[in-house]
Every structure is written in C-alpha cells, then in structure tokens.
Amino acid sequence: MTRVFSGIQPSGVPTLGNYLGAIRNWVPLQDQAEAIYCVVDLHAITVWQDPAELTRQTREMAAALIACGLDPQRCILFVQSHVRAHAELAWIFNCVARLGWLNRMTQFKDKAGKNQEASSAGLYVYPNLMAADILTYHATKVPVGDDQKQHLELANDIAQKFNHDYGVDFFPTIEPLIQGVAARVMSLRDGTKKMSKSDPSDQSRINLTDDADTIALKIRRAKTDAEPLPDHMAGLENRPEARNLVGILAGITNTLPENVLREHGGQGFGAFKGTLADALVAHLGPIAAEMKRLLDDPAALDAALHVGAERARAIAEPICARAREIVGFLPAK
C-alpha cells in the first residue's frame, strides 16, 4: 500500500492557504493510502515561538486537522517531537546534504529576508529535517502546496546521495502530490506574496478560526484593481489579486476558475466579494465550530496524539535504526 506523509507547522492558526493547498487534499488520501500526518513542532521553532503559545498552537493545529476531516482512526496523526527518529535522521541528512544545495532554497531566502546572518541554523537546515520526516517512514507520496516543491526535490537529492555514498538502495524516491486549483493561495493584501499564518498582517489571510464577520470584513478589504472581472482566463493576466480571489472561490466551491469567470465575468468586485465571503463562511464555519468543540477537551486530544505517536514510532524507528547501521554507528545496547 502506498505510504503518504505530510506535515504542518504549529506556527500560528492554520490559514485558508494551508487548507486549500494541503489539508483538504490530505482527507481523501486516508482511504486511498496509509496516511501519516504530523504537526511539525521541530520545524516551527526554526523561528522564535513563545513556549506557552507553541503548546497552545500545537493542540490548536491538531484540532484543526481533525475538524477538517482527518480521523485519527483512519490515519496516523501525531506531533513530530514525540518521535525522535525525525531529529536523529535529520542529523544524518545534515551530513549528507551539501551547502550548495541548501543555498538554493528560496524559502530560506524568503523567511530569512535581508538579515540572513541573524537567522537560526535550524531555518537553514529545515529542508534536511523535512527530508527526514518523510524518509524515516519510507513514504513515497507527499501532498503539499506548490511552495514545497523545491524542498521535495532536495529530499530526493539527499535520498539519492545517501544511497549512492553508502552503496545501498535504501531510501525511495518521493513524489509530490500538488493538487487543486488553489495549490498556492496568495495574500489578501498582495497578490504576489503567498498567504502565510505568520504574516505580520492578520488582514493578509483568512484563519480557520475567523468568524463570519471577520471573514466578510477581510474579503471586503482584500486588495483588488478597478476593472470588473473578465469572462475568460486570459483576462486575469497581470491581475494577481483578481486571479487569487477567483482561485479561492473556485477552490472552496470545488470548481475551475474558468467556471467562476463564466458565472461572474463582468461583475464588479463589490458583488463578487459578497459571493466569495458567503461561500467561505458556509464552508469554514462548521470547521471553526468543530475545532472549538475539540479544544474544550484537551486531554482527549492529547490522548489521540499519543496513540498516533506510538503508531508512528513503530514504523519510523526500525527505518532509522537501519540508517544508523548503514552509516556504521556502533550498535547501541
């Protein structure tokens, strides 16, 4: 059976971008593959996280995943730091990956900004940990948003170099699963920048916990241009904000942007934004309510995550142990 792995950082409230680009696509895979999903707290601390907030956000992220349709009975759902193999294999991969490869990673450049010298070393080697996350399960399919494609290519380079250097055929090739018309949702304030949960501006994103009024207000304030919507795709060229809002409506209503334009072409943004806000509220309202219900019982949530970690360890530890052996570490007692 195909094994699927994906993760999400508890670095804030999950956004509409996380939902349309990743989480929503994770749900059907629970019934098509052996699906392993992880709240990646080790990744989150590559940038500063207040400890109490990190604990709270980790639970909140787990609740969001379940509220979006992940079922801890049908998938393995756990917290990354509960399975030590991730960190251990990441260290081995730190010694396999080349600096030249990491220097090409655009996410590091985006997140480090102008002050790279002040970034954590963890942020720089983030892709090596991501490779370890996937490969310590020998997972072969990874459902992610478009922004993670480069990291998956690097994971394959690491797997190949490990296999080549040690003369083994141990780590498999990974294939990204990038699905849907909203594989990259952009900021509501700047259509050229991706929507991010850690963007300093809350107005730039829709959080899965936003209430109906907040969603309507954010959509009303979303940046647009002065032209009405075109009735064909070519008319969206050089209109990143219009393209983004059309993509969001298509994503949330499970249709194609072409169909959205067929229906709404010629409309001004005032009317279109009303339709979009209503669709978002109808779709996200029940998710927020379910999150709230789950978070009212943190003990039950933690218990589900602990079971998930146990199941994850049963797969990850033997693979990591074999990697240790291949590298030549003296067996531990």
Ligand code: AQP
């Ligand atoms: N804007 C987006 N559009 C589509 N997919 C997205 N993803 C993130 N943003 C968008 C996908 O969500 C999954 C989990 O992402 P992550 O939390 O591990 O890291 P990220 O990509 O760095 O997400 P954020 O929201 O931008 O987090 P911060 O602000 O903490 O860095 C991934 O599959 C990603 O592709």
